[in-house]
Amino acid sequence: MHQPTTTITNIHKTAEEQVRNDLQIIRHKKLLSELSTWGIGGPCNYFVQLSNLTQLISAVRYCNEHSIRFIIVGKGSNCLFDDHGFDGCVILNQIRFLERVQPGVYRVGSGYAFNRLGVQCCNEGYSGLEFAAGIPGTVGGAAYMNAGANGQETADVIDSVEIVTVDGRLKTLNREELSFGYRKSPFQEMEDLAAVTAVTFRLIPSVSAKERQQTMLAKRKMSQPLAQRSAGSVFRNPLGFSAGDLIEKAGLKGFRVGGAKVSEIHANFFISSGNCTSRDMRELINLVKEKVNVKFGIQLKEEIRYVDACNSINCNIYDIP
Numbered sequence: 671m672h673q674p675t676t677t678i679t680n681i682h683k684t685a686e687e688q689v690r691n692d693l694q695i696i697r698h699k700k701l702l703s704e705l706s707t708w709g710i711g712g713p714c715n716y717f718v719q720l721s722n723l724t725q726l727i728s729a730v731r732y733c734n735e736h737s738i739r740f741i742i743v744g745k746g747s748n749c750l751f752d753d754h755g756f757d758g759c760v761i762l763n764q765i766r767f768l769e770r771v772q773p774g775v776y777r778v779g780s781g782y783a784f785n786r787l788g789v790q791c792c793n794e795g796y797s798g799l800e801f802a803a804g805i806p807g808t809v810g811g812a813a814y815m816n817a818g819a820n821g822q823e824t825a826d827v828i829d830s831v832e833i834v835t836v837d838g839r840l841k842t843l844n845r846e847e848l849s850f851g852y853r854k855s856p857f858q859e860m861e862d863l864a865a866v867t868a869v870t871f872r873l874i875p876s877v878s879a880k881e882r883q884q885t886m887l888a889k890r891k892m893s894q895p896l897a898q899r900s901a902g903s904v905f906r907n908p909l910g911f912s913a914g915d916l917i918e919k920a921g922l923k924g925f926r927v928g929g930a931k932v933s934e935i936h937a938n939f940f941i942s943s944g945n946c947t948s949r950d951m952r953e954l955i956n957l958v959k960e961k962v963n964v965k966f967g968i969q970l971k972e973e974i975r976y977v978d979a980c981n982s983i984n985c986n987i988y989d990i991p
């Protein structure tokens with residue numbers, strides 16, 4: 671979540687004004703349920719969708735000048751939005767370029783579909799992003815979460831990451847400056863981060879990449895409920911355990927709260943049906959945590975991210991100017 675600052679950005683004023691005029695900032699009209707794979711979430715106060723860096727800087731600057739907090743949303747495949755919506759600005763990232771810098775080196779806009787990138791790289795004979803096929807997020811989301819599957823993770827093939835800071839500065843961070851962990855990236859704790867804007871991946875040639883990818887995809891299709899509305903794994907795997915295995919052994923497959931249900935196919939995937947609220951999903955998550963803790967003494971930790979409607983409980987989201 672990004673709090674407003676008062677610092678001014680460094681793009682030229684007239685160009686900035688032009689871009690801002692082109693930006694369509696919508697108020698009170700966008701439902702977050704349309705932006706999340708769970709299909710959950712009320713209205714946001716401000717919404718803007720953008721497709722290039724200049725627009726992004728302009729939107730961040732607009733939020734700062736008007737003291738509006740903002741979030742960056744990619745495909746919404748890892749977020750639980752609130753039924754009450756969000757009292758700030760939701761910036762939908764559609765920065766989608768792909769540049770082949772040299773053989774096996776791809777510089778990609780953060781709004782590019784991670785799934786699509788994974789398929790393209792394998793088709794072109796490069797290894798490292800086989801696991802991305804079937805992952806429903808963006809490149810920015812994947813770097814931010816250090817997405818992974820089948821023994822590979824995003825960080826393994828990152829060469830550098832370009833970001834915009836909350837005061838509108840551009841920075842390129844090289845691999846050596848970045849320290850990643852399991853579902854953990856430095857971006858999650860970077861106080862001055864506004865958004866990841868592009869990622870450069872360095873892959874290695876491999877004639878068998880495509881075949882490996884197809885095997886992984888087939889496994890994913892067998893073991894995950896891809897046809898239903900989910901946010902992928904709800905919990906991180908505790909060290910030495912699989913969250914799905916623990917939830918299944920606690921007898922919770924098919925367990926339901928309102929419109930939220932633990933998948934019968936993979937117990938770490940929680941499914942939302944048409945009438946599911948964020949309250950149902952939160953209650954289900956909390957109950958599953960409690961039951962797994964009682965049975966195994968293990969505290970599950972969320973992989974998904976909660977986006978709260980307001981900064982404080984007493985805030986009414988429609989009071990914001």
Ligand SMILES: NC(=O)C1=CN([C@@H]2O[C@H](COP(=O)(O)OP(=O)(O)OC[C@H]3O[C@@H](n4cnc5c(N)ncnc54)[C@H](OP(=O)(O)O)[C@@H]3O)[C@@H](O)[C@H]2O)C=CC1
Nearest residue numbers: 671742744745746747748807808810811812817865866902
């Ligand atoms: N392995 C698997 O099978 C699956 C993996 N996933 C992973 O979950 C992640 C979700 O991606 P996506 O749907 O695009 O993300 P989301 O739109 O769900 O955003 C998730 C969070 O990531 C942050 N974020 C997203 N894009 C950016 C960006 N460009 N710059 C900075 N922060 C960003 C936002 O943080 P903030 O709120 O602070 O702005 C946001 O809260 C991916 O890593 C995806 O691979 C999801 C489902 C299945």
Ligand SMILES: C=C(O[C@H]1[C@H](O)[C@@H](CO)O[C@H](OP(=O)(O)OP(=O)(O)OC[C@H]2O[C@@H](n3ccc(=O)[nH]c3=O)[C@H](O)[C@@H]2O)[C@@H]1NC(C)=O)C(=O)O
Nearest residue numbers: 819820893902903905906907912914915918935936937938
């Ligand atoms: C879906 C995500 O990533 C997934 C990724 O797709 C897969 C494939 O590599 O591996 C992780 O799942 P996972 O650890 O549950 O992997 P799986 O191979 O499905 O299951 C591991 C073990 O748990 C068992 N298992 C799984 C689900 C279940 O309901 N019951 C069960 O017993 C499986 O039989 C297997 O022995 C990632 N999840 C996490 C939290 O690390 C995501 O991050 O959103």
